[in-house]
Amino acid sequence: MKGTLQKVMLPTILVILAYGFWISPDFKEIAAGVAIFLFGMLALEEGFKAFTGGTLEKILKKTTNKLWKSISFGVVSTSIMQSSSLVSVITISFLGAGLIGLSQGIGIIFGANLGTTTGAWLVAGFGLKVKISAYAMPMLVFGVIMIFQKSRHLKGIGYILTGLGFLFLGIHHMKEGFETFKSAIDLAEYAVAGYPGLFLFTLIGIFATVVMQSSHATLVLIITALAAQQISYENALALAIGANVGTTITAILGALSSNEVGKRLAGAHLIFNVTTGLIAIAFIHQLLEAVDLISAYVGIAEADYTLKLAVFHTLFNLIGITVMIPFTNHLVRFLERVIKSEPDRYAQPKYLNESALEFGDAALEALRMETARVYAKATDVIAKGLSLDKKKIFSDAKLKQVIAQHARAIDYDIDDVYEHEIKHLCSAILDYTNKLSSADPVIARQISRIRMANQSILIALKDVKHLQKNMKRYIASDNPEISGEYNRLRQRIAKVMRRLEKIRASGETSVTSILSLDALKLTLEKNMGLLHERMNELIRDGNVSAEMAISLMNDSNYTYSIIHNLIQINHNYLKSEEGGETEAEHMIALNREEIGTVLADNLEIAEKR
């Protein structure tokens, strides 16, 4: 949905803007002002990022343990950063990391809504009265000099200064634009009075905020337009309400790709801002009277509508917080009920249920099924780690062709899958085997085999991760020797995977499936010998650099280990159930030494030939 919306919206906005620039140079200046302002906000965000990862986190942890504290934190941090979206993003990241709960997160969002109103105060009280562009220039110069410094903190300060400089410069251009725009077209003529006007301008406010992705920018635009008397005071109020609602739509769009925690927080944001907006619309007359009263009390002139707008903005957000605070816990429960966490299908064991533990055989079967599931996932990871497609590996297509079709390295984060899926499942399996520990030597032997199979899965994946690093670099190398060697390593692993799959598929019918693995072990040892010979040749002839040779040496060892562990997984997993013939197969299976003897005999015969 987000993608479609963006696809339609972007060209529309660009066309409207281009048309606007063509017909009015003043509109161009206002739009440039908004653009510079938004760029300033980006720079400001960048600057504050330099200080995250330390101070900000420490403060956040200490200051959000109570609702009032988290609200205050939202107010203060947003006032300092002048960006509620940055505060929301940080809050979502903390929620995701589990450092704070949803109610604390909601508190910060409430506070951020109030904190963002300080922007209106700054612009209305300071920005319009002082020639702020005079401050902008030195800030930009000092800021840019500091950006070029090596120190992370100095860089951060540089970005903050540049950001503020651009914010001021943007406000200046918006102000100038509206001043001259006024002489050409008087937008105030289009002012709509009463409730229709209220709803219309609320919608315009929502739209403008969605377009600019910043309620702060919309508010500054409203204040500068109001100062130039381009819009009426009532309509400006409606626009401010709209901006408050509109800012949540950007949060919702952002949360669409986020996890359930982000979605819940965006939901809280939406409920809060819509409720606040509805309260403001319903009690608009009472609010206006209250604004007049407060303005008179603090000494704001009757006709100073820009400052009155700031009072209004703060007041209705404050009312929103007061109304919503008693319902925070209800809101949390409601959101947790509506937006449920999606359990990760891979990370959760599918077969290991507690009830099966009481029946030894059922529990062993559950362990075997779960191990098979992890193995299926692991082979998928291995294939992707080698920039290959598992389906094609298991197909009847010639492996050389499959490798040639996948000549380009693909970015694939093995660590992520390892941490979130495989490791989690393997540890669940190991936990289960601990609960199942039996004094019966037969069962103990079967459990031990399943444990070893899982251990081999983990080792194989770690090795693929190491191999992936250089493989990505060399499979498409200009040096045909090194790319050939790395593609041979891929092919070798793929070949073993295919063979193992065939053995596994025939496992039900063939009683000697465990023994079929011995031929693979022999091929592995034989190929290692051949590879060492070829590697010596490559180095001797100077076909590969020393760096390449070292990488190849290490990676051939990783390849050996991957194949060895893949065989071990199947050796331990295939028919891990006890039985006369299975036990006999395990007894007959050749060990490494015996494989070595067969290999030596083979070589002797080959030499004689």
Place this chain on the structure above:
Amino acid sequence: MKFDNALKKKLLKKLKSYMNAEAEQLQQEDDGLSKVLKKLKKKEKHLKALIAAERDEDEREMLEQELKVIHSQRKKGITLLSSLRKKGNK
């Protein structure tokens, strides 16, 4: 109380296996090894036929290699079986 013959046989078998658990275990291992060895022999024959019919040299080499592995496995199996039987005779 009257026992029918089938029940008598069953009870006697149970008693025998209880009295002679180790021998039973050995017998099981013997059975397992014999069965696997028979299957390996069959597989060896099948492979020999395949090798004779194979024209592709690489493929034939692979099959020959597999044959050698099976041969070694059979050798190991036979040694295990004979030592098992010796143990049983003692």
